[in-house]
Amino acid sequence: MxxxxxxxxxxxxxxxxxxxxxxxxxxxxxxxxxxxxxxxxxxxxxxxxxxxxxxxxxxxxxPGLINLHAHAAMVLFRGAAEDVPLEEWFNDYIWAMEANLTPEDIYWGALLAAVEMIEGGITTVADHYFEMDQVAQAFAEAGLRAHLAWTMFGQQPAEELERAAGFAARWHGAAEGRIRVWLGPHAPYTCSLDFLEAVAREARRLGLGCHIHAAETAEQVTASLQRNGLTPIQVLERVGLMAQPLLCAHAAHVAPQDIALMAAHRVGVAHCPKTFLKLAAGIAPVVAMREAGIPVGLGTDGAASNNTLDLWEQMRLAALLQKHERQDARALPLQEALWMATGEGARALGEEGRLGRLQPGxxxxxxxxxxxxxxxxxxxxxxxxxxxxxxxxxxxxxxxxxxxxxxxxxxLTADKAEILRQAQERAARLAQRAGGRRVQTYSL
Ligand SMILES: [Zn+2]
Missing domain, CATH: 2.30.40.10 (Urease, subunit C, domain 1)
Incomplete structure (x- = not known):
């Protein structure tokens, strides 16, 4: 040997x-x-x-756990928006507090999240946020593997696409290959169809996948049908996003035709049960999606809605919720829960054969x-x-x-005491919601 x-x-x-x-x-x-x-x-x-x-x-x-959907730096807002419905959560809290963030805040937030994830056995994270050079730097230093997407709303389409392409040029394949970059259009309810089409073209040009939120609430589906005559999942197909690898966070409200569409295009789904319980937004039909062959992995989402970045808890909640929803104790058995937290997450990222198993090679x-x-x-x-x-x-x-x-x-890779000190020092300023500034507005 x-x-x-x-x-x-x-x-x-x-x-x-x-x-x-x-x-x-x-x-x-x-x-x-x-x-x-x-x-x-x-x-x-x-x-x-x-x-x-x-x-x-x-x-x-x-195998290390794979966190398929996160907003790491949102650990800085842990516990700052509680017991409020989604619209209020976005407009009155999250998007107002996020207007306070500096690149340096995001770096320290991402480091705090990296420490929490490593301590909890997460080795890969798919993260979706702003100022992603800071997040990439933090994860590279902490030693994590990451799929990173710079959130785009399409408010300044050309600049946002150029910024994402620049980020990909700097970081795709960096940190001994641990960092991969995808494009991150926020959601069909925040981005225009024209912008989503432009993102799909850019993803094809760059040969990258996309990571997006979709079909989070029943109201989003109704609004999409009224506006576009299409479900949010059908929108993703129509604009061309399914022509490239696509990771869809949540997909909680999907009809049988949506499931068929996602299966046909091998769209991955990041299931984040704790966020959905807290925001009372409904639970994804995980069993039905998996039966159709869709790779469904587990995500923590951000700590502003989850409070922790604990994938063990997501695994447990995912299994319990499917049993409850289907009124069937046999639903989502142990073996499937463990696979979702590891190899199926790798499949959803297009990393099967390379990541997610404990085997030679x-x-x-x-x-x-x-x-x-x-x-x-x-x-x-x-x-x-x-x-x-x-x-x-x-x-x-x-x-x-x-x-x-x-x-x-x-x-072994980060100074935990300094990271905690930095996060605590920044917390009060970040929680301010005066001035009416917001990074985006939630309306359907
Ligand atoms: Zn999210």
Whole structure:
């Protein structure tokens, strides 16, 4: 065996797949450069050939979690807009507070979010926000893998498209390949059809995918039908956005013809259950979408609507909600919940075959999770522990692209105390809503 950069010793490998979750105890995992090169029974790989060894006895090793939809820097607005309906949430709080943001705020917000995500076992995030050079810089430093989209409303179409293209030129493939750039039109309810068509043309020209919000509420669907004679999902197809890889956040209110359209064009869906519960916006038909073959992964959305960036919680809520909605305890079983949080998220990003599995040849994005807590023991079924009992704080070690970014709860890539200080210092100024300024107005 050639030299290994990292050897994880004596772990229980949990590798969720589309049909079953493979579980093997007593394994060693060899990593060279950014990739997993071997998974073998403990004792078969020579520890002397490893530059670094992490002892994992008693821990689960699994693929890092994929957060398919986030607005990382919104951690700065955590808890600042509560118990209000969507229109008020946008107009009176979020879009008013976002008018206060400076590029530097966004950098520190993104770092705070990166730390929270790493500590909770997220290794890849698809983020949609403003001043994305700051977010890219923060994630590159923190060691995350990210798909980044600069939010565009189409208020100044030419400038916004040029800015997005410039961001892609600077960051697509950067940070050892950890950063990828997509285009980020905000939503069919905020962007004009002409602008969405222009975005689709630009995405084709640049060979990039798009990340957009759509079909969040029943009212948005009604308004779209009245205005365009099309559902929001049909709008995405009509303007040409489905000709490129497309990731659609939410898709909570989709009709059977929308589901067929998304399946035919292999549109990925980011399901963010906690936001939808908090905003009372309805729950996506996840089971029906997945049965149609649509890759549905899980997202935290921003912390202004979720409060935390905890993908374990999203996994749990996603499974519970489908059981509740369908009045069927068999709906969205353990195996499917684990797959949605890992490999199916990778599929939704067009990264299958490369990301989301714990197998030789895949990128070494993986986590070690403790399962010895009193809230987990005794352990009858490991998958049940991971979906329903494990907490984000049970994540012990995080590896992204072959690099250890957290070892035994010790963050190795960022100065947590300084990040917390910066976020706290900025919080009061950012929460001001005087002056009537807004980055956008929500109206249907
Ligand atoms: Zn969002």
């Amino acid at each position: 050639e030299a290994m950069d990292l050897l994880l010793r004596d772990v229980t490998v949990v590798d969720p797949g589309p049909d079953r979750t493979a579980i093997r105890s007593g394994c060693d995992i060899a990593i060279r450069g950014p990739a997993i090169v071997a998974v073998e029974p403990t004792g078969q790989l020579d520890p002397a050939a490893a530059r670094q060894i992490i002892e994992g006895t008693g821990m689960v090793a699994m 895949y990128l070494a994005d993986l986590i070690l999770v403790r399962v010895d807590g009193v809230h987990v023991q005794p352990l009858h079924r490991l998958e049940a522990a991971l979906v329903y009992a494990v907490r984000a704080s049970d994540v012990d070690t995080v590896i992204v692209n072959g690099r250890v970014v957290m070892a035994h709860r010790q963050l």
